[in-house]
Amino acid sequence: DGGITQSPKYLFRKEGQNVTLSCEQNLNHDAMYWYRQDPGQGLRLIYYSQIVNDFQKGDIAEGYSVSREKKESFPLTVTSAQKNPTAFYLCASRGAPGNQPQHFGDGTRLSIL
Amino acid sequence: AQSVAQPEDQVNVAEGNPLTVKCTYSVSGNPYLFWYVQYPNRGLQFLLKYITGDNLVKGSYGFEAEFNKSQTSFHLKKPSALVSDSALYFCAVSLNAGNNRKLIWGLGTSLAVNP
Numbered sequence: 001d002g003g004i005t006q007s008p009k010y011l012f013r014k015e016g017q018n019v020t021l022s023c024e025q026n027l028n029h030d031a032m033y034w035y036r037q038d039p040g041q042g043l044r045l046i047y048y049s050q051i052v053n054d055f056q057k058g059d060i061a062e063g064y065s066v067s068r069e070k071k072e073s074f075p076l077t078v079t080s081a082q083k084n085p086t087a088f089y090l091c092a093s094r095g096a097p098g099n100q101p102q103h104f105g106d107g108t109r110l111s112i113l
Numbered sequence: 114a115q116s117v118a119q120p121e122d123q124v125n126v127a128e129g130n131p132l133t134v135k136c137t138y139s140v141s142g143n144p145y146l147f148w149y150v151q152y153p154n155r156g157l158q159f160l161l162k163y164i165t166g167d168n169l170v171k172g173s174y175g176f177e178a179e180f181n182k183s184q185t186s187f188h189l190k191k192p193s194a195l196v197s198d199s200a201l202y203f204c205a206v207s208l209n210a211g212n213n214r215k216l217i218w219g220l221g222t223s224l225a226v227n228p
Contacts, residue, residue: 043218099145101159
């Protein structure tokens with residue numbers, strides 16, 4: 001079945017450590033997105049990519065980095081500069097045309113040790 | 114500023130009764146409108162969208178939504194609620210600006226359907 005796979009489901013970060021969240025899709029979608037979800041704050045956009053080898057900052061990019069070397073993959077690194085990383089992270093993708101809905105993975109929950 | 118509002122943090126309804134989850138928006142141009150549902154510790158699932166045409170849109174699991182341009186609203190409805198409909202519901206708006214687009218999200222409404 002086509003879909004979006006996020007791994008791991010749960011992740012723990014130590015102080016000063018960078019961690020990378022995986023997002024893979026087999027939907028052949030060009031656009032991919034990373035969101036952060038905190039209770040009561042809805043979804044906030046971290047980074048997005050409309051095409052391979054290109055990505056743009058979202059509303060809360062500080063302390064995060066991404067890459068888009070392959071169409072299927074859009075990993076997110078939470079760096080040590082992100083001082084409050086505890087959250088639920090969601091990856092999404094969208095096909096063309098632009099009125100198509102975003103499809104979501106099942107998320108990664110990141111906590112601080 | 115462009116925004117989406119879901120004025121109710123929580124909606125409670127008895128099983129079998131009709132439900133409404135409200136969404137209003139403030140954007141320029143002609144928006145695309147979406148509803149998503151999220152179950153605990155899961156990703157969001159797409160329910161329905163309005164692009165153009167008929168103001169009443171039907172979607173998954175018996176849900177429908179009514180687009181009202183004059184009131185800038187896109188309320189989600191279901192004629193008869195199920196306990197299994199209990200979840201977090203998000204409204205989102207996208208501007209008609211070609212293929213390079215982001216969604217503006219509401220903060221979500223928690224729906225509780227009581228047996």
